[in-house]
Amino acid sequence: MKNIKLTVNGEKFEEQIDNRLLLVDFLRDNLSLTGTHVGCTYEGVCGACTIHLDGDAVKSCMLLAVQADGHNVTTIEGLSADGGLTNLQQAFNDEHGLQCGYCTPGILMNMADFLTENPNPSEEQIRHGLIGNLCRCTGYVHIVRAVKKAAKMLKDSAHEDRT
Amino acid sequence: MYPAEIKEYHKPDSVEQVLELIANHEEGESLLLAGGQSAMQAIKSRMLRPQCIIDLQGLQELKTINDESETLKIGAMVRYCELVKSSSLNNNFTGLKDAAAHVGDRQVRNRGTIGGSVCWNYAAACTPTAVLALDGNMHLISSDGEIKVICADDFFLGPLDTAKSESDILISVSFKKSKTRSGSAYKKWGLVKDALPVVGIAAFVKLDSNGSCCEARIALTGMGVGAQRAAAGETPLLGSYGDPQSIEAATENICANIDAPTDLSATSDYRHQLIRSIGAEVILTAFKRAST
Numbered sequence: 001m002k003n004i005k006l007t008v009n010g011e012k013f014e015e016q017i018d019n020r021l022l023l024v025d026f027l028r029d030n031l032s033l034t035g036t037h038v039g040c041t042y043e044g045v046c047g048a049c050t051i052h053l054d055g056d057a058v059k060s061c062m063l064l065a066v067q068a069d070g071h072n073v074t075t076i077e078g079l080s081a082d083g084g085l086t087n088l089q090q091a092f093n094d095e096h097g098l099q100c101g102y103c104t105p106g107i108l109m110n111m112a113d114f115l116t117e118n119p120n121p122s123e124e125q126i127r128h129g130l131i132g133n134l135c136r137c138t139g140y141v142h143i144v145r146a147v148k149k150a151a152k153m154l155k156d157s158a159h160e161d162r163t
Numbered sequence: 164m165y166p167a168e169i170k171e172y173h174k175p176d177s178v179e180q181v182l183e184l185i186a187n188h189e190e191g192e193s194l195l196l197a198g199g200q201s202a203m204q205a206i207k208s209r210m211l212r213p214q215c216i217i218d219l220q221g222l223q224e225l226k227t228i229n230d231e232s233e234t235l236k237i238g239a240m241v242r243y244c245e246l247v248k249s250s251s252l253n254n255n256f257t258g259l260k261d262a263a264a265h266v267g268d269r270q271v272r273n274r275g276t277i278g279g280s281v282c283w284n285y286a287a288a289c290t291p292t293a294v295l296a297l298d299g300n301m302h303l304i305s306s307d308g309e310i311k312v313i314c315a316d317d318f319f320l321g322p323l324d325t326a327k328s329e330s331d332i333l334i335s336v337s338f339k340k341s342k343t344r345s346g347s348a349y350k351k352w353g354l355v356k357d358a359l360p361v362v363g364i365a366a367f368v369k370l371d372s373n374g375s376c377c378e379a380r381i382a383l384t385g386m387g388v389g390a391q392r393a394a395a396g397e398t399p400l401l402g403s404y405g406d407p408q409s410i411e412a413a414t415e416n417i418c419a420n421i422d423a424p425t426d427l428s429a430t431s432d433y434r435h436q437l438i439r440s441i442g443a444e445v446i447l448t449a450f451k452r453a454s455t
Binding site (some may be wrong): 002019020022041042043044047050053056057058059061062063064066067069110113114128129131132133 | 166168170171172174199203207216244267269357
């Protein structure tokens with residue numbers, strides 16, 4: 001057992017946990033943040049549990065919760081600072097970038113990080129960025145379209161901010 | 164798939180503390196955890212059941228790339244995503260960048276490290292192959308204080324096996340900077356994009372002042388034995404200018420001297436064909452990069 005202190009979605013938490021507890025289960029079971037999904041029984045292949053650790057998209061089934069001690073975690077519940085939809089979420093809504101929605105939180109968390117690094121992505125870059133996220137419904141066409149649209153929305157809103 | 168009981172978890176912030184922790188545990192009890200993108204899989208599947216995990220994430224001193232005058236020294240905890248972005252790797256060491264850019268996926272590259280990859284030495288892994296072609300040196304410190312420098316040819320012993328002992332910690336991987344023009348490249352082919360390599364090949368060439376090859380190193384992976392040198396492919400390149408005949412002789416020599424297995428991913432013949440096509444491409448790219 002170990003005592004950990006971490007920040008999740010801006011809120012500070014302190015918990016006594018088992019060393020072997022995976023971060024994804026800590027988020028889901030201890031903090032009830034069930035938007036982070038388990039799609040592949042913790043095998044690290046589906047990407048549905050993608051979160052941000054200190055801003056970087058990582059799979060939360062690939063980390064022990066104790067490793068997040070002292071760090072900053074953002075989950076899908078904290079992606080939007082004001083509770084509304086981010087440009088990325090709005091673009092997924094507009095372009096119907098999902099069907100069953102199970103993989104969507106992981107894809108949004110990965111693509112949010114991807115777009116900060118690649119503000120003008122090509123289709124090839126988007127598809128390369130999506131390799132770590134499996135979607136078994138859409139065939140990715142609408143997802144790629146939604147990410148492209150989000151990049152444009154982000155660029156337009158940045159432009160509006162400047163003018 | 165879930166970890167077995169882990170009695171202790173430590174996150175030391177200095178190499179000295181790591182060595183002390185290693186020394187305080189019996190052999191087989193403790194495990195050094197770098198990025199964890201392979202080791203956590205082994206822990207969850209219970210192939211590994213460490214009683215004590217020593218997390219290396221607190222070692223800031225292992226997270227830097229030092230571009231020195233004669234060597235490039237990459238800290239063991241430098242992540243793939245940082246290798247890809249580093250301008251220090253732009254000239255002689257692009258082959259390592261090629262490898263790092265296509266390991267797993269974005270999430271893996273955001274967490275996985277060069278040190279973790281070379282110490283794990285998975286049967287089909289890109290980074291050890293690139294490090295072998297680039298003649299990297301592994302810098303280790305043992306829990307009794309001994310400092311060891313092991314060259315890649317002696318370090319990679321086979322799948323999941325290296326010359327690193329359990330009482331060692333890898334500090335950095337260094338590469339000598341070539342005084343004359345040199346270039347490197349890596350490419351793999353897998354069943355899906357960026358998957359583990361069915362065949363992966365890295366090439367390094369050094370050119371003399373006339374532009375002819377005076378040193379060549381080729382390494383490959385995907386033959387079931389981990390990263391391996393393909394010395395047979397190096398000889399035909401020596402003295403050449405990277406012409407198609409020399410490159411073809413190099414890849415044919417590799418095929419003639421390699422034991423390419425047949426498995427669920429590919430037949431032996433198909434692997435030979437991959438060696439010919441990927442091999443020709445990476446050798447030519449290495450020559451082109453050396454010439455520009």
